[in-house]
Amino acid sequence: xxxxxxxxxxxxxxxxxxxxxxxxxxxxxxxxxxxxxxxxxxxxxxxxxxxxxxxxxxxxxxxxxxxxxxxxxxxxxxxxxxxxxxxxxxxxxxxxxxxxxxxxxxxxxxxxxxxxxxxxxxxxxxxxxxxxxxxxxxxxxxxxxxxxxxxxxxxxxxxxxxxxxxxxxxxxxxxxxxxxxxxxxxxxxxxxxxxxxxxxxxxxxxxxxxxxxxxxxxxxxxxxxxxxxxxxxxxxxxxxxxxxxxxxxxxxxxxxxxxxxxxxxxxxxxxxxxxxxxxxxxxxxxxxxxxxxxxxxxxxxxxxxxxxxxxxxxxxxxxxxxxxxxxxxxxxxxxxxxxxxxxxxxxxxxxxxxxxxxxxxxxxxxxxxxxxxxxxxxxxxxxxxxxxxxxxxxxxxxxxxxxxxxxxxxxxxxxxxxxxxxxxxxxxx
Ligand SMILES: *Cc1c(COP(=O)(O)O)cnc(C)c1O
Numbered sequence: 001x002x003x004x005x006x007x008x009x010x011x012x013x014x015x016x017x018x019x020x021x022x023x024x025x026x027x028x029x030x031x032x033x034x035x036x037x038x039x040x041x042x043x044x045x046x047x048x049x050x051x052x053x054x055x056x057x058x059x060x061x062x063x064x065x066x067x068x069x070x071x072x073x074x075x076x077x078x079x080x081x082x083x084x085x086x087x088x089x090x091x092x093x094x095x096x097x098x099x100x101x102x103x104x105x106x107x108x109x110x111x112x113x114x115x116x117x118x119x120x121x122x123x124x125x126x127x128x129x130x131x132x133x134x135x136x137x138x139x140x141x142x143x144x145x146x147x148x149x150x151x152x153x154x155x156x157x158x159x160x161x162x163x164x165x166x167x168x169x170x171x172x173x174x175x176x177x178x179x180x181x182x183x184x185x186x187x188x189x190x191x192x193x194x195x196x197x198x199x200x201x202x203x204x205x206x207x208x209x210x211x212x213x214x215x216x217x218x219x220x221x222x223x224x225x226x227x228x229x230x231x232x233x234x235x236x237x238x239x240x241x242x243x244x245x246x247x248x249x250x251x252x253x254x255x256x257x258x259x260x261x262x263x264x265x266x267x268x269x270x271x272x273x274x275x276x277x278x279x280x281x282x283x284x285x286x287x288x289x290x291x292x293x294x295x296x297x298x299x300x301x302x303x304x305x306x307x308x309x310x311x312x313x314x315x316x317x318x319x320x321x322x323x324x325x326x327x328x329x330x331x332x333x334x335x336x337x338x339x340x341x342x343x344x345x346x347x348x349x350x351x352x353x354x355x356x357x358x359x360x361x362x363x364x365x366x367x368x369x370x371x372x373x374x375x376x377x378x379x380x381x382x383x384x385x386x387x388x389x390x391x392x393x394x395x396x397x398x399x400x401x402x403x404x405x406x407x408x409x410x411x412x413x414x415x416x417x418x419x420x421x422x423x424x425x426x427x428x429x
Contacts, residue, residue, distance in 0.1 A: 001389050003036060005049040010034045030377060031384040031396045041068025043407035046393055054393035055412050057402040062242050062267040065326075065355070066316055067407020073271050076312045080304050087304065093311065094302040100314050101269065101277065104249050105240075107259045111279030112288055113302045117241035117266030118146025120276035121204065123288075123296045124262045125150065128202035128235040130294045131284050138192055138203040138234075140183040142212030142369030142399075145204055145239050145264070153178040183209050183368040184217060186224035193232050202262075203229050204237040207252035211242075212372050213358035214351045214401040222258050229261075235284070241266035241276070242401075245314065247354040248323050268317075271309030274300075322406065326355040329413060330404045333357065336417030344424055347376070355404040359383075359420075372399065379427060386423035392416055 013020035021027045021035070028035045036048035044067055046056040059065070066073065080093075098111050114120055125137055125148075137150065145151045152167040153175045179196065181188040183205075193200060203225055209215040229236040238260035243252040245268040253260060262280035269275055279285060289295045316322065334352045337359060341348050347363040360366060361383070362375040380398040387394045392415075395402055 001052050001391070002050050003034060003048075003052070006037045007034055009037045009049060013037075025395075025397055025400070028396045030398070031381040033385050033388065035396070036388075036393075043067045043069070044405060044409065044412050052391070054388075054391050055408070055416055056393045057404065057416075058393060058395055059403040059405050060272055061400075062246065062403050063270055063272045065246060065268050065403070065405050066271070066313055067405040068272075070271075070313075070316070070407075072316060073309050073312045076308045077273075077305055080308045083304075085303075085305060086300055088299060091302065091304055091307070093304050093307045097269070097307045097311050097314075100311065100318075101265065101279065104245070104314070104318075105251055105253065105263060105279075107253060107261075107281075108263050108279035109282040110285035111265075111277050112285070112296065113307065114276040114278070114296070114298055115274050115300055115303070115306075116146065116276045117239075117264060118148055118276070119296075119298070120241065120264040120266055120278040121145040121151060121237075121239055122148035123294075124237050124264050124278040125202060125204065126296070127278070127284060127287060127294050128237060128262065130287055132201040132233060132235060134199055134201035134234070136177050136179055136196055136199045137201055138179045138181055138189060140205055140209070140369070141180050142183060142215075142372065143204070143206050143209060143239070144211030145206075146241075149174055150178050151204075153180060182370065183212075183215060184221050185368060186221055186228070189225065189228055193228060193234075197232070200232060200234045202235040202237050204239055206239050206242065207256065207258070207260075208243045208247060208353060208356070210356055210401045211399070212369050213360055213366075213375075213399045214353060214356045215366055215368065215372065216351070216353045217252075217256070218367070219256075222252075222256050226258050226260075235261040237262045237264065239264045242356070244268060245317055246356065249317060268313060269310045270306045271311075271313035273303070273306035273309045275303075275306040275310060316406075323354070325406060326404060329406075329408050329410075330355045330357060332410065333404065333413045333416060336413065337420055340417065340421035340424055344428055346424065346428060348424070356401040357404065358398075358401050361398065375399075382427045383423050386426050387419060390419040390423065392419050392423075 040047040149170045240251045244265040266276040287294045351358045364371045
């Protein structure tokens, strides 16, 4: 496989775009090599400027659960585009998508559409602070909620007093309002509520952690978050930007039967176009302007193209058998990888839930950020380079999940298992 055109474009891109990209992980920094520049996607496949074809396990980082260029989505986008691309005025389409979202996820009684997951989480926290009249929020180490200032804090696991921003440009004074707990550790959250009684507005969590690699929640963990927030007059915010409409039609909250106060969505609900959303109890959401005093606005919010792509994507996802198909496809992949691993003497494990999967290069018990951060990222980098050469477009970081779509066929999965097996044997040598 040759990457000549991509190499030249990456050189040129770096003259005009910081790092040559518009979002850091795309630059392949943590795995080495250069990122292929893409021109086309169809079904489970993605094609680069050098004419290489890959089976795509990034799927735009989650939105493309139907695969690339799904005909029903594309046709609808084209039809709506003919009528105009943006009005900055209300449309009936927004009511349609809002009804679909509130029906699928009953804890969302009202919803506001924005342009990204970042906007959704940022505003959900503003709203939680306004509603509770408290300033501090709790997040988890290794949890990613977009790049709003107050959320770029990782901290040392559970070390409330050391909430230093891990990004220059975020004022320390501001970061101090973000407390960091460790995932799957209810005790670390309880300690924060003890240290800061009456100061915590909200706990924000990815109910299924997928931004430190995939780490499913332990059964009692999410329940403990529900009860401790309720007891302390804080809101529970589920960041379901990945898990929403991914693990099933009702998201992680349906899977684990937990009702958060606010939910953030993104990715899938835009069907591959830019979108985000936050929603929850009517009483809380009524504080959002112009219904209430909490300001949040957006020139392109509720954009007709994005909303249409979302509606069509949800139309497909609401059909019977869809999530069962995703489960079958992904369990096939999981089983194949497990088999490949079992024949090798390597410290590797597979973490999988629904159509999310991470291959971890560590034998640590995987529960939180500390346990994954010991993974062998060099070995992962070599693994990734091998896969890319073999036509498998795998997430270019140890700490990301692979996304499986409805377009992935049995043949795609078998090819992938073979290539993963070859890649693992190669890097073993
Ligand atoms: C992707 C992601 C976000 C941010 O969404 P953007 O649209 O990239 O701003 C927030 N939370 C989670 C859990 C995500 O995976």
